[in-house]
Amino acid sequence: MKANDSTPGRRLSETISVLGINQTEFADSIGSSQQTISRWISGKLTITRIDALAVEAVHKISHQWLLNGKGQMFDLPESQKTDITSLSKMTEFIRKINQAKGLKPLIDDFILLPESDQDMIRNLVKHFKNKL
Incomplete structure (x- = not known):
């Protein structure tokens, strides 16, 4: 998705996905409600500058990018961008573990x-994997 071709709601949805959390967790992190997040994403409620600044403070997401699509999602030094990419991959891996039936207790x-x-x-496991 090109940031400047989307709405603030779509950028927020992308943000939540990149962070690897759900709307409720995101809402809790910025002191809001899941219903508000849902309304922001759908465009039924406008994301205010103050709300965007809260997102920036908590998640390091550029408020300018969120509101206007200007700049990058993360206005961070390259080293921190790498850390966030690694964290996103790790979060996705943990999500897969949690979704696979019986894997977490194993x-x-x-x-x-x-x-x-x-x-x-x-x-x-290597032996059985090689049989695939």
């Missing part, structure tokens, strides 16, 4: 095993 149990047992399980 990982919790795996971590408690001795290193030798973990190695055995890794080898089993």
Whole structure:
């Protein structure tokens, strides 16, 4: 999506997606409600400058980009942009773990095993993966 071709609501939706959180979590993070976030995204309610500044303060999202599509989503040094990209990838990975049925407790149990047992399980997984 080209930022200058979209609405503030669409940019906000993109922001929430990039952050890897849902509307309720985003609302809580800036002291708002999920209903307000939904109305901002749909365009039924205008995102005020003060609200955009709150988003910038909490999530480091440029308020100018959010409101007007000017500049970059993250007005940060390159090193911090890399950190955010890594964080987004990690967040997506954690989301996949949480969505896969039974995987989270399996990982919790795996971590408690001795290193030798973990190695055995890794080898089993590699063996089955190679059969695919």
